[in-house]
Amino acid sequence: MNMPSIAGKLSPTATNMIRMDHTHTMATFHQYEIDASPRTKQGLVNTICLALEIHAQLEEEIFYPALRAMDSSNPAIQKAVPEHNEMKRLIAKLRGMRPTEAGYDDTLFELMRDVMHHVADEETILLPEAERLMGDRLGDLGAQMLKRRVELAAPRGGEIATNMLRGMPKSTMMLAAGALMAGTYLMKRNGNHTRHDA
Structure with missing residues (x-):
């Protein structure tokens, strides 16, 4: 029997990481409103697209090959990559708009319909199958996926931060800016009192 590595024990399992990605993407999509500002729409769409690109690459490089090695006949595995390819086509279309x-909103909605269908297949068929077949290995696969995620995301850190800021409604940004200014003021004020009292 294969003992899980320390990294495998500390990382989320591959299946839980995939579920977390699904939740993050859906939560971002639920913030999208047709009447939002173009800036907010762009930030949310870019966040969704980048998350899906990284997610698909992790599955294609690490998760699917491991699952395919255990059960190559599962039809859900066989159609997963073609579904990713269709999502990538729609992502490329969105990035060009x-x-x-x-058609911008409609293209996003078409992408998310595909994503929801894909997520339903993964969460009801593939992930339970992986947990049944690969139990102990899922921690190590999660560690591999986490390492690869960092490699894929690190060069795009600025893009990720910009998209997050763009995706925030202006009211939330104003509230965050106000809280930051108030916090800075209080820190300076408390720092001045400390110096005078000393």
């Missing part, structure tokens, strides 16, 4: 263009 401006949020103010006709």
